[in-house]
Amino acid sequence: MSESGVRQRKKSAGDGKPRKVKIPHSSQTGVNQHNRMWARLVLIVGIAVVVYFTTFRTREKKFATQKETLELRTQKLDCSKPYFEEIAKYSGCIPVYCGRFVSDTIVSQEEVEILLNLARSGFKFGRSSGGASILDLHSGALSKETQFVNIYKLPEAKQIFTTDHINTYKLVKEKVRQAVSDNFKINRDTLFLTHPTFFSRLTNESAKTIHDEYWHPHIDKDTYSSFHYTTLLYLTDFGKDFLGGRFVFIDSPGKHNKTNVFIEPKVGRVSGFTSGAENVHHVEQVTSGVRYAITISFTCNKEHAMVDPQFAIEEDDEP
DSSP: OOOOHHHHHHHHHHHHHOOEEEEEEHHHHHHHHHHHHHHHHHHHHHHHHHHHHHHHHEEEEEEEOOOOOOEEEEEOOOOHHHHOOOOOOTOOOOOOEEEEESSSSSOOOOHHHHHHHHHHHHEEEEEEEEEEEEEEEEEEEEEEEEEEEEEOGGGGGGTTTOOHHHHHHHHHHHHHHHHHHHTTOOOGGGGGEESOEEEEEESSSSOGGGOOOOOOOOOHHOOOOTTTEEEEEEEOBBTTTTTEOEEEEEEOSSOOOOEEEEEEOOOOEEEEOHHHHHHEEEOOOOEOEEEEEEEEESSGGGBOOOOOOOOOOOOOOOO
């Protein structure tokens, strides 16, 4: 083969360097569309994740922990419309704002010890089989397995109520009423104790009746129409005497976004709040130990007022 022929063959065979393969225009368009489709899908998934976690998340906020000692902590809220329209009928009892407060300085440790002794003594005569027991000193209602009995009908209960019990219960109730008056800037004389006001004893026993299911979110004004102001006095310590059992307000600034604002019970701690829909709440289930507290309820409607308990045993009528 001639030299010129060899050069011609080398030229046609190439110089050994890789050559770019041209892709037809239609194929290149398909690849670009495919890449754009995946990019859009990733973007959509990313947006969905962000929306989910910002729209449906539940945040947790501490209002009062067991380790704190609070002179007073408050949170102001807008009154729910039905609550404000209803309470507006009662001059002198209208709060300057709705909301909630917590204080550890209203009730003394000695007073708490006396009331805890009263509660424990009373519950010796009856407890719910489902873990949520009540003792209402005004009506005499005492949980007994899946029913209620009247503690004033039990002759053996005569030994429960001492002078210290009676005087301390009445004094503490008045201290709490004054705290509600002070915090919501209302006339103390327009506040009346109302039913139900009771001691509670919560454990981790499985619920046997609807009365044992204390953990459902609710609005006090819907449950008890007479309520205008709700208070609780805690007689035992979260994290020491029991676990679980925190008191939780459920605030919903958006349609789905929720904030759980919790109070950890502490011996002698008093919490109070307006009873309308601005304060949806529940109590977490107790997981161990025993949680004691007193619910003290107030109304602005004198027709729903109740007197102090008589602490007396009613004798059965003679035949």
